[in-house]
Amino acid sequence: PRLVYVKRPAPDMEPRLAEMLARVQDEDSTSYKPFADAAELTRLLSDDLAILLTERFDAAGRQSTGQGRVPHSNLPVPVSALIGREAVLQDLGALLDSDDARLVTLAGPGGTGKTRLAIEIAAQRASRYPDGAFFVDLSAERDEAGAYAVIARAVISSGAGDSQPLEALEEALRDRRALLVLDNFEQVTTAATGVAGLLQHCPGLTVLVTSREALRVRDERVFPVPPLALPDAGSATLAVDDALESAAVQLFVERAVAMASDFSITEGNAADVAAICERLDGLPLAIELAAARVNLFAIDELRDQLATRLDVLRGGPRDLPVRQQTLRSAIGWSNDLLSDDERTVLRLIAAFAGARLADVDAVARRVPVLDGIDVVEGLGSLVDKSLVRSIRGLDGRPRFSMLQTIRDYATEQLDSAVELAAPVRQAHAEHYTERALQLQRALHERERCVALSAMEDELGNLRTAWDHWLQAGEVDRLHELLEPLWGFHEARGDYAAAIALGDELLDVLAQQPPTADRRRVEYALHLSVVRATVAARGFTPDAERRMRAALQQSENVGDERRRHTTLRSLATLHMIQREFADADDVARELLALAEDQQDPTMLSESHLVAGTVSIWREGWTEGLAHIDTAVESFSPSAPSALFRVGPHPEVVSRALAGLVRWKVGFPDQAAHESARALELAAELGHPYSTSYALFHAALLDMWRADWKAVAANGEDLLGVADAHDYAVWRALGIVLRGTAMVGSGDADAGLAEVERGFSLYHGLATPPVFWPSMLLVRAQASAMAGRLDDALE
Ligand SMILES: Nc1ncnc2c1ncn2[C@@H]1O[C@H](COP(=O)(O)OP(=O)(O)OP(=O)(O)O)[C@@H](O)[C@H]1O
Ligand SMILES: [Mg+2]
Structure with missing residues (x-):
């Protein structure tokens, strides 16, 4: 919508303008608001902006509660302008225009400007990719699987579901015109075949890679990224204008001015600036590091400093290895200039995959050798020296990060400082385990979305911690950290990642002595993995075998909370097998256990089970009473059961209560409960619960014969x-x-659709819990279509 603000009264308004405004007012497409003075205009604008923003926000919220829309673009926005690169952008554009260039690799040593260039060209061409341009940072990934998972996370807004992320990506991108920018691919070169395969399956996809080395797969087009253009060499004096024709010099000047506002390039220093850029091979990162030092050295001193450091390396052909050396030396030089404390802080933050200041500080406090070092000040001056950057996390808060090349260097430095490396890594793992637990608690509170973004920001650190504990064989720590990580993946619908973590921990456990403790943990884990497998893949024979084994194990373990979980699964199993008397017994046991433990979550879940059993036996009133108690005893702030998978219990309760209330003759209350279930699932931002609520809402619609609503x-x-x-x-x-189509009179096509759904379901070895619902819907569809025999069957 367009909105026009017009000053009224406006005695001096030109007649032609007045005429135009009158015309605009007559058209319906524009809203029109008068204002008297500046104060009123300010108020109007801020109100309208607030409305616009909430609408935007609501729209974004609707999308993220999972209607499966591909987000449009997540390209980072650089904080400074691009310098030079006109010709390079043109060549690269021409390459991307050619039909056969669907996998283009921007290659070059660290700090050449590959990432910067990739972002620029992607932004320039974004409009050619109506289904989105996605930027994926692979620098924290170490293997193929991790690479595919992050790519999937970027493209498919919340996780790739359970199937392999690569398959999910194929599915999501198959008919789409999209651009993927895969940054720092050198970290995960083995993923090249997977990416090549993706391109084969997705004809509208273009992949732009940045990497220090080529991928070496078929159809890859390698585009070597040159350094920034240097001034014409040679002359001892250089006119300022001539020097500024070079992009390298421009970059130096821009960064130098940012550092020292009184810096300027003059006839007197232009030649030295040019010499510095040349010595640094026109490498943007090296130039940034050098320019960050202009308040420490006069330009000619800076030139001499760098010369001593770099001249040793001169002489060979100017190929890539030499440039790598140049950059390394530039970073080394920059590092040498640091104070001892700053150097220590640089090593310290090498252990982090980006971090908030508070976390760096907290980790430092755990390390005795770091006593007396002012981390805050150290970080601040590293930012000034361009060794560390300040960025914003997904949660909107400032964080520190390092360019990969610098982090590589700093990591080497950390590893070579033996007295520092081990305690820092240990402290990092300890701190982030605690932080994860803290975030996990927030996941159950109202700030769930914020907690999830914060967790996503920290995912690299959490996994570093996880790997640290894995290597150390620290089962307890792994177990502690598993819960929040599991919670995160579960919330994002990424069951595959959750199952992988569980399996990794089980592997570590298998190497431990077989104590009672180990058995207990193993048992709990087996159960969690089984439940996640069932939720995502259904009752595979493997899942069923694991569940039965776990049930047997539960006898020996004596952990009440987990016994409760196991019993719940057992009740479901009995119900599916129509062993209702047994299910009833288990429900009673569950209730007794929950009363005994005085645990509201357990109590609520036990009533839910008891209610469900009653409903299956058509004891509507009793069932409803249990379910209402389940809702009442549910306490949103209580931590939910361990490794929850599947729909949220309150959503289940509300959805079921809706159906039962309809059965017992309260249609209004039924509609209310059903709407509440949907609302709650959306509030939780939990797609699996949303699915559950939507399906049950549709069942209710079906009973109400509201076919439009069933379809929607x-x-x-x-x-x-x-x-x-x-x-x-x-x-x-x-x-x-299909049922909605039958209901609206399109019997043949509708029944065909119903059958298609059925055969899909057959092929899945799915949880039998859904069979009754499926059969119910099919019977209804067949009956409506006049196929009574089929319906009875
Ligand atoms: N043309 C440019 N204009 C302005 N700044 C640039 C330009 N090219 C690179 N830079 C800056 O130089 C630094 C290094 O660039 P970039 O991170 O793109 O290098 P890279 O080749 O991706 O390095 P790595 O291999 O370590 O990932 C960044 O701070 C970047 O913003
Ligand atoms: Mg890069």
Whole structure:
């Protein structure tokens, strides 16, 4: 919508303007607001902006609750202007225009400006990729699987569901015109084949890679990124204008002025500036590091400093290895100039995958050798010296980060300082384990979204900690850290990552002596992995075998909370097998256990199970009473059960209560409960719960014969299922779609769709919990279509 503000009264307004405004006012496409003075205009603007922003925010929220839309672009916005590169951008553009260039690698040594160039060209061409331009930073990844997972996270807004991320990506990008920018690919070269495969499956996809080395896969087009252009060499005097024709000199001057506002390039220093840039091979990063020192040295001193440091390396051909040496020396030089404390802080932060100031400080406090070092000041001056950058995290707060080349250097330095490396890494792992637990608690509170972004910001650090404990074989720590990581992946719908963590820990456990403790932890883990497997892949024979084994194990373990979890699974198993008397017994045991423990979450879940069992036996009133108690005893601030998978219990309770209230004759209350279930799932930002609520809302719509609503909820369900690759919900969504078509009079096509959903479901070895619902819907569809025999069957 367009909005025009007009000053009224406005005695001096030109007649032609008045006429135009009158015309605009007549058109319906523009809103029109009068204001009297500046104060009123300010107020109007800020109100309207607030409204616009909330609308935007709501729209974004709607998207992220999972209707499966691909977000448009997440390209970073550089803080400073691009210097030079006109010709390079043109050549690169021409290369990307040619049909066969779908995998282009920007290659060059560290600090040449590959990332900067990739961001620039991607931004310039973003409009050619209507389905999005995605920037993926691979610098924290160490293997193929990790690489595919981050790519999937960037493209498919919240996790890749359970199937392999690569397959999920193929699915998501198959018919899309999109650009993927994969930054720092040299970290994960083995992922090259996977990316090449992705390109084969997705004809509209273009991949732009930055890497210190070529990928060496078929159809790759390597584009070597040259350093910045240098001034014409040779003359002892250089006119300022001539010097400034060189991009390298421009960059130096710009960064030098940012550092010391009184710096300027003059006839007197132009030749020295040019000499510095030349000695630094026109490498942007090296130039930035040198320019950061202009308040320490006069320009001719700076030139001599660098000369001593770099001249040793001169003489060979100017190929890549030499440039690498140049950069290394520039970083080394910069490092040598640091004070002892600053150098220590640089080593310290090499242990972090980017960090907030508070976390760096907290880690430092845990390391006795760092006593007396002012981390805050150290970091501040490292930022001034361009060795560390200040960026913003996904949660909007400032963080520190390092360019990969500098981090590599600093990591070497840390490793060579033996008295520092081990305690720093240990402290880092300890601190981030605690931080993860703290964030996990926030996941259960109202600030869930913020906590999730914060966790995503820290994912690199959490995984560094995880690897540290893995290497040390610290089972307890791993177990502690597993919960929050599991919670994060679960919230993002990334069950595959959660299962992988569980399996890694099980591997470590297998190497420990078989104590009672180990058995207990193993048992809990087995259960969690089983539940995650069931939630995402269904009752595979493997999952069922693992569950039965776990149930047997539970006898020996004697951990009440976990016994509760196991019993819940057992109740489900009995219900599925129509062993209702047994299910009833288990429900009673669950209730007793929960009363005994005085645990509101357990109590709520036990009532939910008891209610479900009653409902299955058509004891509506009793069932409803249990479910209402479940909702009442549910306490949102209580930590939820360990490694929760599947829908949120309150969403389940509300959705079921809705259906039962309809059965017992309270349609209004039924609608209210169903709406509340949907609302709650959205508030939780939990796609699996949303799926659950949507499906049950559609069942209610079906009973109300509101076919439009069935279709709408079914389509929403399909959207969530696609976005998170929930195979079960996809099948159910298709069956709902078919039923809605039958209901609206399109019997043949509708029944065909129902059958399609069924065969999809058959192929899945899915949780049998959904069979009754599926059959119910199919029977209804068949009956409506007049196929009574089929319906009875
Ligand atoms: N043309 C340019 N204009 C302005 N600044 C630039 C330009 N090229 C590079 N830079 C700056 O130089 C530094 C190094 O560039 P960049 O990070 O793109 O290098 P890289 O080749 O990606 O390095 P790495 O291999 O370590 O990832 C960055 O701070 C970047 O912003
Ligand atoms: Mg880079």
